[in-house]
Amino acid sequence: MKKYIFISAIASFSLLNVSCDDFLDTVPHDALSPETTWKTEADAEKFMIGCYSGWMDDGVALYADCGSDIGFSYHLHEGWKYIGNGGMSAGVSEVWDFYNFNTIRNCNDFLTNIEKVAFTDAAKKNNMIGQVKTIRAWQYFEKNWYYGGVPIIDSYETAAEAQVPRNTEEEVKQFIYKELDEAIPMLNSGAVEAGTINQGVALAIKMRSALYYGDYDRAKQAAVAIAKLGLYELEPSTSGTASGYKKLFLTDGQKSPEIILAIQHDQNLLSNWMIGSMYNNADGGWSSMVPTQNLVDIYEMDNGLTKEEAGNYYDPTHPFANRDPRMEATILFPGQNWKNLDGEDVIINTLDKKINGEDNPNDPSGVDNASKTGLTWAKYLGNGPTYYADMWNANANTIMFRYAEVLLSFAEAKNELDGPCDSVYCALNQIRQRAGMSDVDKNKYNTKETLRELIRRERTVELAGEGFRRADILRWKDSNGKMLAETVLNGSLTRITGTVNNEETIPGKRATVTGTELIEKRVFQPHNRYLPIPQQYRDKNPQLDQNPGY
Template identity: 80%
Template sequence: MKKYIYISVIAAASLMHVSCDDFLDTVPHDALSPETTWKTESDADKFLTGCYSKWIDDGTVLYADCGSDIGYSHHLHEGWKYIGNGGMSAGVSEVANFYDFNAIRNFNDFLANIENVEFTSQAKKDDMIGQVKTMRAWQYFEKNWYYGGVPIIESYETAEEAQVPRNTEAEVKEFIYKELDEAIPMLNIDAVEAGRINRGVALSIKMRSALYYGDYARAKQAAVEIAKLGLYDLEPSSVDNPASGYKKLFLIEGQQSKEIIFSVVHDQVIMSNWMVATMYNNADGGWSSMVPTKNLVDMYEMTNGLTKDEAGSGYDPAHPFYNRDPRMAATILYPGRNWLTIDGEVVVINTLDEEIDGKSNPNDPSGVDNASKTGLTWAKYLGTGPTYYADMWNANANTIMFRYAETLLSFAEAKNELDGPCDSVYVALNKIRFRAGMPSVDKGKYSTKETLRELIRRERTVELAGEGFRRVDILRWKDNNGKVLAETVLNGELKRYVGTVNYDETVPEKRAVISEDTELVEKRVFVSHNRYLPIPQEYIDLNSKLVQNPGY
């Protein structure tokens, strides 16, 4: 099964280059003219390779939760701190920028010029067209979600022609739907080459976009079609090691998993994953660029299936990491855990004490900038020991973009919103929970659409934590009063644990002894216009027909 994107940046650069004209990044200039290159199937395939160079950004996956209540980014230049705390503005350069049309420009050129090539197989030509339409749909979907309506551009000859207004959000959504509906039947069920989009990828984008837009019937249909392909399943856990399959997914040994529908593949030579290094805490030489928060810890159920606030749960606020859903340990590096450093030393993670053995603690949150300010670190993708990554700044870690657990969760959410509780919803949720070593859903407690919705949202958050879903989810979900969830969870103070590490304790989950106090990480604000990002001012200045999003 081919499910990876592997891009040769050298090959891609030789085929296409960024325009010298900055105008909206919409004016196409091919490095090689169509008259001399669009002759054979081989030419088309080379240009298709070029299209893959910018179609999807796995950095967004790693950072996006920092724009939510479960993640935090401390470094301004990385673009997500202001999205998380509401400090965005059109003139602030330290805000993640998705307003780049270079990739779309290349897709337009490909789709126009492929019609000039004679193919020996119509199916091969259709598959290529389907791949590029899927890429274009993804690019517009990402822009439409973050900015609302954006221009649906053509391959303009001049900068003057490119001065076009924004299409409405609804118009862009319909364009995305049309692209995907046309692409899906064109695509091979399994990619004919490594690095190419297959039908499962396009269906995953169809499912995700429909769910985000609240088109639940369409989302459910796409999820069912993914399952019917018969290509994907959850990575199983061993009987004696709960969540081992879940943990394996994000490590090198899990890169061939049937659960992965699509991942961005990195090697240590051509296209290494340097971002993994930024995820490590300071003592390991990392930057703590994106880290989880106490809010996420609070969401995990206890091993008995009760939330921490329910009577009889067994939750002890002095030991918040003890007896929790096994996915927490597979997702979060918390104080008290054993850890094998990049130097090969077994240590106890300590992000609570200012000093250790009379020396300054390099992971003290109140210390140096590269220490996690929440006192927590993502565990996903972080291998341990000196030999796991030969060089963590040039790692061969693959970033998962679409996996089957999302399919199950999306089906459960869409089905519940359409029809309320039913067996198929419980089956989908239990499949995920059983893999993690968690008990089945209590049908008595979660027997209504409203109570089951609460569980589905919690299950989605903890299962997909650190994978870039939470920001969007809290923008699209509403509480029982019709209020956008982000208005509740992103207004207030972001805090971290205070306490000490008891090195005499033999149970790692109980070594962290947390006091009743917490320390402030930052104050956060969310107002209604923060639903969308501001279009960067530079593009407004270049195109007089662009209208800025309200509030900016």
């Protein structure tokens, strides 16, 4: 099935959708009933496509780092600002609509009614069941991770029947594990059409969920199984650069062997409007989600030392110089070369309030749509006015799973189970070599604790801007057993101040830092581990207990 057909089918399926606005509503009177639609394999295929509609939210993937120390969202209506600064409440739920159970209802209906259809090929039927079980498992995983226990629902006929209490987080986790373990052997093990679930996708969900819950042996086994499929590998770079890493997030990289699953977009049928919201103000964007200086500080120098270890090689007045090449491929920083909307070659300037006597449209203290951190994500942003015909209707696919995550997850799980070993170093070295970085220093990182520190840093910079950091700082503990979020999300979020020297030829040295300015105060309390249950759902279902602290 071609991608464009797949997207079109999702759009047209809304007329057949038997689910409801949320899991408390009954089937609409104008929807087609199971008795009239579940007759043929074609019926089953249509309903399976309906389960795909919105099953993963690439908005969460793009915005989620704003709920961490390495990202920031300024616009209140987008909701992520509250998650980042600890201002969450049950009444502020714009971003938390993924609590709804629409897709799970679709999956329940599909799995119930598919038994009415006679298939000529049992493998085809099982593959479809496996896809839908995987979708349902992901939906429960996302909800369970964010909220800490949600109802495991059936297909209800009335709103009263749907008023059920939350299951425990452990009960939902075990349900997720069971769904995936049943689904994986049913699925195709080979390559499939982009955006479609195969064993690699289901194994990636198994791997991520197990890693997040600290079930390291299960996570390691899933990572190994993905590698053994032989379908995926890192997008290669030319020697000493991060070219392959950068290519991944551009339209040229959409067929990369590194991508396990990406949300498919098409300019005409299902465009990616969020690309426009990522650009800075001078380029006509909203700066809706931006990186922070905290992320810059995490990158190693290009010689493999951290900035704290580098001595004079790190100059705090020129913090963008001599860094891991992935920084430039991930962050648009002041001093970088850029091509503006008019096709002109310019130098990014988010430090000076005026440029050539005119107000700087990218001044962080100026208009709302200027990046308040002075930084912009480089991932997914094409350089120049013609890269996307319309950046608000872009054909950019959002990567949800890629092979680098598999290597990093294997390294973390294996180290937690067994400590340093050659297979861990090998996994990390593949990623570092692709970026143009040196291999891991085995003498320096020779204990579980020191290697854990490196793995966490590698995971942060490799996956920056892809929605992992919030979950990581919630699950990672410090030496005292406290969530890392309790340290990195308490205090002041700041941006650098200074000036840009256009006469300097080295982009990393053009920005001269003279100080910092406050962006916002941030607070993280232990109960912020979970989001509040949106009040609108508790109003419909009084049996939904609120998470403590809200």
